[in-house]
């Protein structure tokens with residue numbers, strides 16, 4: 001039975017010779033586990049064709065989705081975080097910022113830009129969850145405040161897209177001050193009667209929910225998004241009761257009057273356009 005015996009030892013195929021599908025060609029939905037083509041997924045505004053799961057995307061995707069021909073002018077792109085508290089957890093805060101910048105190619109957890117959306121002028125600030133959990137520190141607060149200043153100066157509607165775990169603990173009290181700062185700026189926008197739309201995406205929690213995310217003339221959300229202040233476990237342990245089914249989902253929050261409507265991401269641009277046209 002000589003054919004069972006391997007005569008030549010160590011026949012290996014180098015990795016680069018192996019025929020495999022290139023990385024990133026297929027997307028597997030984390031919700032229904034079904035597979036779709038990455039390009040199809042992108043064309044579908046990063047939603048699942050099978051179960052409509054809205055994938056967690058960042059500012060790059062939203063800007064491309066909303067701005068005509070993906071043309072926009074970014075506001076304060078170079079603003080970056082200091083380390084006023086000399087904060088160290090598992091590593092010093094400046095090291096964490098630096099490594100996150102390298103990993104994500106972002107400067108902080110929000111990007112703001114102005115441009116045209118279906119020919120309407122608009123200012124959009126969009127959070128990036130990849131940057132330290134989309135946490136709100138001084139840079140996030142300052143960039144949002146300056147974006148609102150731009151809205152106010154040019155009387156262009158302001159859209160805030162939130163996706164955040166809340167305040168940034170490495171900036172402690174300075175993070176919390178951003179809630180007051182952004183809220184005060186939004187009050188000026190309201191006085192000037194410039195529209196503000198807040199889009200809450202999955203997840204929007206903590207100090208972000210407790211400030212600018214809930215202060216829109218319209219508070220809208222993507223389907224199934226988690227929206228809350230504290231997490232379900234903390235609430236359960238505090239009140240000593242089980243929470244109702246679907247608690248803190250966008251649908252639940254809508255039913256209880258905290259949202260105006262839920263919008264499918266594929267219809268976001270058109271819905272926003274009709275809304276802003278009505279408000280003009």
Ligand SMILES: [Zn+2]
Nearest residue numbers: 029032048051
């Ligand atoms: Zn799916």
